[in-house]
Amino acid sequence: MSASSYLTVKALTKYIKRKFDADPHLRDVYVKGELSNVKIHSSGHIYFTLKDDASRIQATMFRTQATKLSFKPEEGMMVYIRGDVNVYETSGSYQLYAQTMEPDGIGGLFVAFNQLKESLQKEGLFNPNFKQPIPQFPKTVGVLTATTGAAIRDICTTINRRYPQAEIQIYPTLVQGTGAAANIAKNIKLANVHAQCDVLIVGRGGGSIEDLWAFNEEIVARAIFESRIPIISAVGHETDTTIADFVADLRAPTPTAAAELAVPNQQELFQRILASQTSLHQIMTAQLRFERNRLTKYKQSYPLATPERLYRPFTERLAQTEMQLQQAVQVYMMKRRSELDKLAANIKLYSPAQTIRLHQQKRTQLQNQLTSVMHHHLAQEKARLVANIRTLAALNPLTMMEKGFSVTYHNESIVKQASQLTTGDTVQIRYQDGLVSATVTNIELQQKGE
Structure with missing residues (x-):
């Protein structure tokens, strides 16, 4: 093949x-x-x-x-x-x-739900330590839900009935279908940027797991976790549970319940205020009655009935203290008078005229000492000068020349050795009384050791 x-x-x-x-x-x-x-x-x-x-x-x-x-x-x-x-x-x-x-x-959505729940739980997004407290008296409540559903109507009705002082800020939001999760996360971030709300309600009415699925998306969970505004999750009915419920700061079983958790009931507040007023009035009345009884009892007591007996010991102690103080003042005055007498004597002893006289005597004494020291120093320096003059005279070359010595120059340099000259050199010989020029005719060098 x-x-x-x-x-x-x-x-x-x-x-x-x-x-x-x-x-x-x-x-x-x-x-x-x-x-x-x-x-x-x-x-x-x-x-x-x-x-x-x-x-x-x-x-x-x-x-x-x-x-x-x-x-x-x-x-x-x-x-x-x-x-x-x-x-x-x-x-x-x-x-x-x-x-x-x-x-x-089991359905794929249920598997996805459990997988995301387990993943976020490991990251700590469900940790209670990260939950923010819901403000007790919010000024503004933000609501993120669809504007056409029953949820928005139930939330607004409940808030206006319970706490009409609160302002409602509505963020129209897709809560179902394609793009719903991204829209929910976007509006949560937008509410944080506006920073006008004290609390946010995020949710919708009931439905199937597919209808509620936007609240099981990771993007929504992370937006809720990162929100600086406390969030109440209100998704579906009481039996419905979403990832948003686990991450939110507070979970409400229904949108209506979320509104009840977001604001207080003003009627309950009024009742509590009235009850507190009544209780405070009763406490103050009882306290006044108790203090009045104490005052009456003290007025009728033996010490207050004869008050002079209470302060008599203090009066006697005060009189004794006054006597001791007078004695101390007399002793002090005598001591100060003695010190003043001594001071007057010292002032007389050290008057300006006396001080000038003492300083003049001291100046005369110092002048005499200085004159004596100067005479002694001049005598020493004169003797040292005479000795130096004698030494210089002894070392003077002219004095040596008087004894017959002379100095020989060649080319204006002193000749110290015969080896510096050669036959025919012209030299100058310095004597005491003049200078002689001569020509070298013979040189005899002396050997070392001779």
Whole structure:
């Protein structure tokens, strides 16, 4: 058989793929199985294996279909899949391309609800430590709901009936359908930017889980958690529970109940004020009666009946203290008079004239001492000068020349050794009384040691 008769792997794979494409039983198939080796790629595609007790098949769900899932596929989950079976040419293997996926036994929305609830709970979004207190007397109540439903009517009616002093700020909001979650989160952030409300009521009336699903979206949960304004969640009826209920600062079973939790009842406040006034009046009356009885009792007591006996000891002590004070003043005055006499004597002793006389005597004494010291110092310096003059006279070259010594110059330099001259040099010889020029005719050098 010639080489041209052999198929390439690519050609064979394409042929098999065309067979798969032509088979109507491999299109729009419904398969039930267990998810295994689930990998959610960063591109958004989902790669997994679908298996049962006997077999397994590789499967892929592309991003376009994966973004429509209401839950996150996980390892071991039983699912129902609708899709097509075809050949992946690169590996030459067949696989299932999933179009839709639903969990087995329970709805996909319920799975998504539990998955998001578990994830946010791990992050701490349900932690009671992050819950903000609801203000007791709000000035402005913000309401985020649809303007056409019964919820807005029930909330406004309840607030106006219970606490008409509060202003109601309505943020018209989509609470159902496409874009509802994003609109709820946007209005929560907008209310925080306006910063006019003291508390926010976020919710809607009852409905199916699909109708309430916007309040189970992660974007709404995070907007509620990040709100600086306390939020009351009021979604559906008392039996309905959403993710928003777990994250909110306070959960109300119904919109009407949310309005009751947001504002106080002014009638109850009036009753409490009246009760407090009555109680305060009774307490003050009883206290006045008690104090009046005490005053009457004190007035009738023995000490107050004869008050002079109370202060008599103090009067006697005061008189005694006055006598002691007078004696102390007399002693002090005598002492001060003695000190003044001594001071007068000292002033007389150290009068200005006496002080001048003493300083003049001291000045004369210091002048005499200074004159004596100067004479002694001049005598010492004169003796030192005479000694120095004698020393200089002894070292004077002219004095040496008087004894017959002379100084020889050559080229204006003193000749200290005969080796500095050569025969024929002209030298100048300095004597005491003049200068002589001479020519060197003979030089005899003396050997060392001779």
